[in-house]
Amino acid sequence: MNALNRSALRAYSNVKTNAVAEYADSHELVCMLFEGVLDNLCKAAHGFENGDISIRGEAITKAQHILFGLRSTLDHDQGGEIARLLDSLYDYCIRQLTQAHAHNESEHVQEVKILIGQINEAWSEMPKEKVSPKS
Incomplete structure (x- = not known):
């Protein structure tokens, strides 16, 4: 795929994601964020496998930014111990992702993938009415 096609595909993907996010409720948005983390972890793993430091670094950074975003939405007053x-x-x-990238240790990416995958699965199975906007 040439650079122009990649750029067009990326632009389409961004428009599609923004359109879906505009109409999603908070439960769906959190699911989308988990999927974004997992997608970037797959890209990072691919970067490790192929020795592509650039893709690995970009994917890890994106996954970390999403995780920072998820942290910022936590409501410690309402959410308590959870x-x-x-x-x-x-x-x-x-x-762990910082460790993976800094020391070229892909096992940390796999560990995070498992952890976030479990949280994503539990979140997806949770009835929407049980989820508050600030979870």
Whole structure:
């Protein structure tokens, strides 16, 4: 795929994501964020496999930014212990991704992928009416 096609595909993907996000409720938005983390972790793993430091670094950075965003939405007053545990988990994942990139250790990416995959699965199965906007 040439650079022009990649650019067009990226632009289409951004428009599609923005359109979906505009009409999504908070539960769906969190699901989209988890999917974004997982997608970027797959890209990072691919970067490790192919020795592509640029793709690896970009994907890890994007995953970390999404995790920072998820941390910022936690409502510690309403969420109590669950919010505190999620905050610790997101912080741990961010640190593991930093470790992975800094020391070329792909196993940290796999660990974060498993952890976020489990949280994503649990979140997806949660009834929407049980989820507050600030989870």
